[in-house]
Amino acid sequence: MANLHVDVVSAEESIFAGEARFVTLPGESGELGILPGHTPLISRVRPGTVKVVLVDGSEISIFVAGGILEVQPGTVTVLSDTAIRAEDLDEAKALEARKRAEEALRNAKDKADIAVVEAELAMLAAQAAAARKLSQTRRSH
Incomplete structure (x- = not known):
């Protein structure tokens, strides 16, 4: 199965960079789910949780205070002024x-x-x- 390269970046630092099976996040017009092969897309992101399902099946949750999402073949990038790992x-x-x-x-x-x-x-x-x-x-x- 193909994977996605996912980058979640805040104004201060890269919060996550790695390979994933699936990503969900609060898009401007509702919850978005992104799988490998997703159509290219640019969208606003509302404040909420980005969930990244890693290749091994585990999940990482990251709070974002809104931002921009870019989806390209095989790559998902979330840019946010504020992004905080769920455990923080x-x-x-x-x-x-x-x-x-x-x-x-x-x-x-x-x-x-x-x-x-x-x-x-x-x-x-x-x-x-x-x-x-x-x-x-x-x-x-």
Whole structure:
């Protein structure tokens, strides 16, 4: 069976680079599943979890705060300002940051400030949800 080369890159570092059987991620218009041989595609990525099924059948989960997806024959690239390995996600820290952002939203005066804070809140809510989902999965195994 053919494999995909997958790269997940944040603004700071390469989070994952390797061979995989399958990738799922939150695309702009819904959940995307990418197998080897997928049609070339460029799409926005919503905040959420990128799941990479490795060649050995194990899975890696990476939280992304949105970004861009590029699919080429045999290659999947996800570019995101923020990408965090699932094992590094911390629900409590995300919720604390969300409280600070909500306070900033209450104090925001103009539309530009409000839009920036609302985008940050959406990303933090998705990050907390991904952390919660991962911790529930860990407890059930």
